[in-house]
Amino acid sequence: MNIDDIIFADLVNAPPEIKNTLNIIKTNIDLSFDSPKFIYDKRICATGTYSRGDVNHVEYTCNRETILILPENADDNRYALYWEIPNNTTIRDVIEDTNITREGKIIPLKLLCKKDGILHVSDIKASDYYYYFHTGWLDAFPTRLPLEEHQWDNTWSNSFMTSSTFDEETLLSVATTVPMYNNYAEAVEYINTGQLGLPINSDINDDESPEQVNYYYNMELYRTRGSYNNATLFKTVKLDFNMSPKARVSGYITDFVPYNVNISQEHTGKYIDGVLTVDDVEQRYGTYNDLISNANTTLAYTEEDSTLKVDGWYYFTNVKTNIPIFGSEDDSNRYYRNEIDKSVAKIGNTDEPNESRTGDKLTNTENTQADITSQMTTVYVVEKSSLDAIASDLYTTDDNIFEAMQHGLRMLGQNMIDTVCGLYVTPIDVNQFLTNRHLKDIYIGSYKTNGVGIVGSNNKTVVLCNTYIAPIYNNYLDFSNVFLSVFLPGCGIVPLDSAVFIGNYLKIEVAFDIRTHSMKYYIKMSNTKAESIIEMHEGSIGADMPITGANQIEKTRQLQGAFASVVDSIGKMASRDIVGGAMSVYGSIASINQAPSIKQSGGTSSGVSCFDPMFPYLIIDTQVATIPVNLYAQYGYPTNTIVKLSTCRGWTEASDIKLTGNMLSEEKALIKSAFVGGVVL
Amino acid sequence: MRIELYVNSSDNNVIAPSLTSLGSIDGHLRGSCNVLSPIINFKYAEMLKNANYMYIPEFGRYYHIVNKTYDGNEIIVNGNVDVLKTYATDIKNSFATVTRTNKGSLYIPDARISNTAQHNIQVRKLGSGLPLATRYVLTVSSKGE
Secondary structure, rough: OHHHHOOOOOOOOOOOOHHHHHOOOOOOOOOOOOOOOOOOOOOOOOOEEEEEOEEEEEEEOOOEEEEEEOOOOOOOOOOOOEEEEOOOOOOOOOOOOOOOOOOEEEEEOOOOOOOOOOOOOHHHHOOOOEEEEEOOOOOOOOOOOOOOOOOOOOOOOOOOEEEEHHHHHHHHHHHOOOOOOOOOHHHHHHHOOOOOOOOOOOOOOOOHHHHHHOOEEEEEEEHHHHHHOOOOHHHOEOOOOOOOOOOEEEEEEEEEEOOOOOOOOOOOOOOOOOOEEOOOOEEEEEEHHHHOOOOOOOOOOOOOOOEEEEEEEOOOOOOOOOOOOOOOOOHHHHHOOOOOOOOOEOOOOOOOOHOOOOOOOOOOOOOOOOOOOOOOOEEEEEEEEHHHHHHHHHOOOHHHHHHHHHHHHHOOOOOHHHHEEEEEEEEEOOHHEEEEEEEEOOOOEEEEEEOOOEEOOOOOEEEEEEEEOOOOOOOOOHHHHHEEEEEOOOOEEEEOHHHHHHOOOOEEEEEEOOOOOEEEEEEEEEOOOOOOEEEEEEEOOOOEEEOOOHHHHHHHHEEEHHHHHHHHHHHHHHHHHHHHHHHHHHHHHHHHHHOOOOOOOOEEOOOOOOOOOOOEEEEEEEEEOOOOOOOHHHOOOOEEEEHHHHHOEEEEEEEEEEOOOOOHHHHHHHHHHHHHOOOOO | OEEEEEEEEOOOOEEEOOOEEEEEEEEEOOOOOOOOOEEEEEEEOOHHOOOHHHHHEEOOEEEEEEEEEEOOOOOOOOEOOOOHHHHHHHHHHOOOEEEEEEEOOOOOOOOOOOOEEEEEEEEEEEEOOEEEEEEEEEEEEEEOO
């Protein structure tokens, strides 16, 4: 299959005739595909355009083409994305090039809709190939643009689609969650088999070269529906970042007011060059240093209900300050405004709302007293790059810095490393289990990790599957010969009662305890009448890395050592766990079956234990039965009824016959005996 | 007494057997006999060669011919009462606990089906799996050791 044989695309609100023509079977405002996987560490680059009214807007140009493959079978709902054009290759016969082609450019709202040689969306005919997608740097793709309820008035015909089809609102409403692959073969395999091979879904990889790291951003741009009702609308929103290598910036710009980028430390050689275009008027919102020094005045645009989030990364190259540890940004700010007695650490001693914390709620104490009576732990989900940075900063051979740190700690009456009491690594995206995700700076003294941690709060369950367990035999053997069990990652193989699940839905939900990396699986049976929890099992997926050194230096070494041991292993494990057909998987399960105690927990500082496969598997054990040919034709069906025998036909077996008639008792016995063996009525 | 002879092409457990009449012939009881298992002497007749079923009006019963003995010019016939045919109407009007008939349920265990020692095992991947992303979780205490 060459590229022209592929039908790309998805068309918002396409009429049936177009769908049929193009085998487009899934078109809606919400392109909810069947997997939440999308892209993380690859640039999605393409060239596209869309029309809004009579204006043809060129959105962006970049250096790779992403192709959405739709299955040929109209009944198949699987989609996949893959890279087609090598890097730095222009898409064939691109509609229109632009000047905004700088590397590292990220534009949050993208649409690609083109057919070779077509300059306007309105020129696209039903017979043309066209495709579109929404892209951006998506962190686990939580950003479902909040426009799904909008009622569109797009009109279509079978010969062309009007330009209004791709108006801005429509674009903003699009959110695809399509597994994306590096190559065509894997994408096609997914289409053909439904097996998620290895979509590109890994985290940002710090092992990339600094030049590549420089391009990593996570951007979200959205406006609520209310803002759309205002007269002032964005036509184009562009953000342009030009960052020096190894520089990572993290922060929010809320209501276009920079927030959380007001980093107090000294940073050299880093800047953000931002351009915000509103109604064709560019507003430069400042450089990095502007943001740092004048955070509240650098942007004039403050439209309500608008949120712009900018999330990137930079590396700290130096830390020259003491390191007091605070529980909140407010405390930290007060510290730097000399509102807090700097002689005492203010760890956790705050009246900050408890929602962003875990552990015991603190009682307020005098600010001048160290908190020595209460023990609170806070759990952070940190990027490994942040962990690396923390570890690096906690332990250094730079005597000057170390001495400065020591000095600061002595001044604070505490060694920061002592505050680290737990660390584990897990291949699970724990963020999916949190209802509230507070991007949180980690304050370790004056050291601030710049929003790289997410404070774990309320847990929620994640639905792993909701699968209909179809009968196999369609007779009583479904309940006597079928033995179901399910493999739960980190838990093992647990039996299921086939009588409960045959003919019903098996729903598996899982909750993850961020503090202990333990899991609870809720196995539910659901049908049209009810949904009930049938079983609950516990497991654990995570490798503890004890930080138990006798002194601070040992602990810092442990922290670094644990991290180093994990980096290589975890990538292999993640890739291994996600790959595999039924046979290889069954092999894994079989080995587990032989040693049921194998499940993940308790790694050591010298390495990480082996993790289970990350999928639940249903194991169906059916005992083979022999059903004689013509059984039911010759000998009827089992029943258990009390009826007049005149209602029966054919082979009939009966007992407890209440005979009436003038017959001898021996004759009655003969009749009853005959029916035990079977009589043809 | 006059005895009706038939050819019964059905099995003995059929309540309405398929009968082909061969005609009537005279016979007499061989001494005293049981009404359920009479023994009757017939003079040899060609129709007796094929007969396997008979009706004795005096007894009001149908009989399966279970044996024939040739004795010179006579044929000695052993019969067993066919209670199903004889009392078919009474039987059909009787209630009974029916355990197998033309109407039933496939979900009632059937003793006529037996299991082999073989097992088929299938493994199916469920859903899209746990959300994967390498995460490090750092726990920080509010105070040092």
